[in-house]
Amino acid sequence: xxxxxxxxxxxxxxxxxxxxxxxxxxxxxxxxxxxxxxxxxxxxxxxxxxxxxxxxxxxxxxxxxxxxxxxxxxxxxxxxxxxxxxxxxxxxxxxxxxxxxxxxxxxxxxxxxxxxxxxxxxxxxxxxxxxxxxxxxxxxxxxxxxxxxxxxxxxxxxxxxxxxxxxxxxxxxxxxxxxxxxxxxxxxxxxxxxxxxxxxxxxxxxxxxxxxxxxxxxxxxxxxxxxxxxxxxxxxxxxxxxxxxxxxxxxxxxxxxxxxxxxxxxxxxxxxxxxxxxxxxxxxxxxxxxxxxxxxxxxxxxxxxxxxxxxxxxxxxxxxxxxxxxxxxxxxxxxxxxxxxxxxxxxxxxxxxxxxxxxxxxxxxxxxxxxxxxxxxxxxxxxxxxxxxxxxxxxxxxxxxxxxxxxxxxxxxxxxxxxxxxxxxxxxxxxxx
Numbered sequence: 518x519x520x521x522x523x524x525x526x527x528x529x530x531x532x533x534x535x536x537x538x539x540x541x542x543x544x545x546x547x548x549x550x551x552x553x554x555x556x557x558x559x560x561x562x563x564x565x566x567x568x569x570x571x572x573x574x575x576x577x578x579x580x581x582x583x584x585x586x587x588x589x590x591x592x593x594x595x596x597x598x599x600x601x602x603x604x605x606x607x608x609x610x611x612x613x614x615x616x617x618x619x620x621x622x623x624x625x626x627x628x629x630x631x632x633x634x635x636x637x638x639x640x641x642x643x644x645x646x647x648x649x650x651x652x653x654x655x656x657x658x659x660x661x662x663x664x665x666x667x668x669x670x671x672x673x674x675x676x677x678x679x680x681x682x683x684x685x686x687x688x689x690x691x692x693x694x695x696x697x698x699x700x701x702x703x704x705x706x707x708x709x710x711x712x713x714x715x716x717x718x719x720x721x722x723x724x725x726x727x728x729x730x731x732x733x734x735x736x737x738x739x740x741x742x743x744x745x746x747x748x749x750x751x752x753x754x755x756x757x758x759x760x761x762x763x764x765x766x767x768x769x770x771x772x773x774x775x776x777x778x779x780x781x782x783x784x785x786x787x788x789x790x791x792x793x794x795x796x797x798x799x800x801x802x803x804x805x806x807x808x809x810x811x812x813x814x815x816x817x818x819x820x821x822x823x824x825x826x827x828x829x830x831x832x833x834x835x836x837x838x839x840x841x842x843x844x845x846x847x848x849x850x851x852x853x854x855x856x857x858x859x860x861x862x863x864x865x866x867x868x869x870x871x872x873x874x875x876x877x878x879x880x881x882x883x884x885x886x887x888x889x890x891x892x893x894x895x896x897x898x899x900x901x902x903x904x905x906x907x908x909x910x911x912x913x914x915x916x917x918x919x920x921x922x923x924x925x926x927x928x929x930x931x932x933x934x935x936x937x938x939x940x941x942x943x944x945x946x947x948x949x950x
Contacts, residue, residue, distance in 0.1 A: 783872040
């Protein structure tokens with residue numbers, strides 16, 4: 518049965534004609550300024566009297582002619598008044614189904630449903646649905662994707678969630694203040710524009726120089742705090758649930774079995790507090806953060822949920838440093854490189870001040886290669902690079918050349934075995950049936 522979006526949706530879509538008009542104006546600001554200056558009050562009111570009803574009609578018609586339906590195998594989205602478009606989203610290709618509530622939508626009690634599909638860069642979305650309907654549709658899509666019988670989908674309801682970790686807002690604020698990048702951008706904002714003004718004599722050039730640095734300060738501090746506020750990680754049969762956001766509330770899902778790489782990042786100024794940040798790569802998904810800040814023990818527990826069988830403490834203890842002759846290739850910084858491998862993951866560390874440990878499950882390695890530059894060849898060293906399904910690479914830097922050859926051969930065997938023994942990537946494998 519076909520369904521419609523929430524009745525407030527026309528309010529969102531009515532902005533499209535205004536956006537088009539603004540885009541035309543921005544394309545030629547001088548011409549737009551002359552044209553606006555020449556308008557009389559009567560013509561301005563007449564233009565608004567025409568544009569507002571057109572925008573309202575566009576919003577209403579785009580809503581009226583948008584329908585969606587769920588079958589046993591796909592989600593169909595039908596749109597268009599003149600040019601018809603039907604999107605067929607296969608349920609077995611779903612990476613994640615996220616519920617998002619922008620600030621205005623929270624006041625109205627509505628939400629977006631974002632669909633992360635394998636093989637697409639941008640998320641499809643249904644906006645808007647009532648918050649209750651969005652959660653119910655999310656549960657229905659995941660249940661059908663898991664193979665639950667259609668008649669049992671509604672009875673199954675939404676998968677239960679058990680909270681694992683909640684990030685204290687105070688810890689989040691302190692962690693952002695302890696980021697070297699934030700202070701570096703702040704220094705650039707304070708010192709850069711006056712220097713440019715002094716050298717160029719133009720205040721506008723100085724302002725244009727400072728704006729990117731100001732944006733960097735915002736993105737790395739207040740903007741990140743707003744986005745990662747009240748970060749909560751919960752566990753459910755359909756994956757790990759990530760809930761966060763001060764203004765726009767996000768409800769994301771880390772799909773089970775589809776994580777390609779997990780990175781445990783330890784900035785320099787966090788070490789004294791024992792804090793780390795956990796990042797991840799998921800094929801076809803833009804979800805890049807698993808835990809913005811946490812102590813090492815909590816991070817290790819969460820990594821163990823994403824990569825079953827991985828003991829972060831044991832992996833870290835087993836890391837083998839690069840040979841001492843690597844100092845001729847990368848003076849001082851060679852001490853930050855390390856590598857180990859166990860039955861579950863390929864692990865590589867880099868960084869002397871700020872450290873990052875990358876963990877790649879053997880089943881997710883798409884290819885492995887040995888690389889060697891002329892300087893490394895002279896010192897008898899080589900790198901081993903593994904590529905994952907997320908289009909990213911992890912490198913074990915500056916290994917002994919003979920060791921790198923052995924790693925290459927052994928990793929190819931481990932990857933084949935891992936893919937053969939990996940469990941099916943199905944939703945709710947640990948829960949409902």
